[in-house]
Amino acid sequence: PYKIGFRTLKTAVGMTLGVIICKLLGLDNYASSAILVVLCIKHTKMHSVQAIISRLVSCLLILFLGAAIFSLLGQHALVLGLIVLLFIPLTV
Numbered sequence: 001p002y003k004i005g006f007r008t009l010k011t012a013v014g015m016t017l018g019v020i021i022c023k024l025l026g027l028d029n030y031a032s033s034a035i036l037v038v039l040c041i042k043h044t045k046m047h048s049v050q051a052i053i054s055r056l057v058s059c060l061l062i063l064f065l066g067a068a069i070f071s072l073l074g075q076h077a078l079v080l081g082l083i084v085l086l087f088i089p090l091t092v
Contacts, residue, residue, distance in 0.1 A: 007041060007042075007043060010041050011037060011038060011041045014037040014040075014041055015033075015034040015037045015038065018030075018033035018034055018036070018037050019031065019033055019034055021033070036055070039051070039055070040052050040055065058091050061087070061090065061091065062083075062087055065083060065086065065087060065090075066083055069082065069083050069086075070083075
């Protein structure tokens with residue numbers, strides 16, 4: 001018989017709570033929280049926490065980097081390419 005694993009249960013509960021919390025906060029893209037939960041749930045708690053922290057740091061880095069570069073050079077497709085060229089090596 002098919003068994004539901006603990007990781008599947010964590011993912012289902014996490015997605016549900018993420019969407020509920022984001023809707024309560026009035027966020028527009030609340031479905032994105034479900035996608036982030038799927039990406040962050042790992043086999044162990046420690047791996048999950050590490051994934052969450054690395055994504056949070058990456059998010060903050062791209063916010064500051066994007067804000068600075070877009071402010072200096074404007075919002076153009078070439079500037080976006082420049083940001084990606086800088087962001088990927090920084091995060092790796």
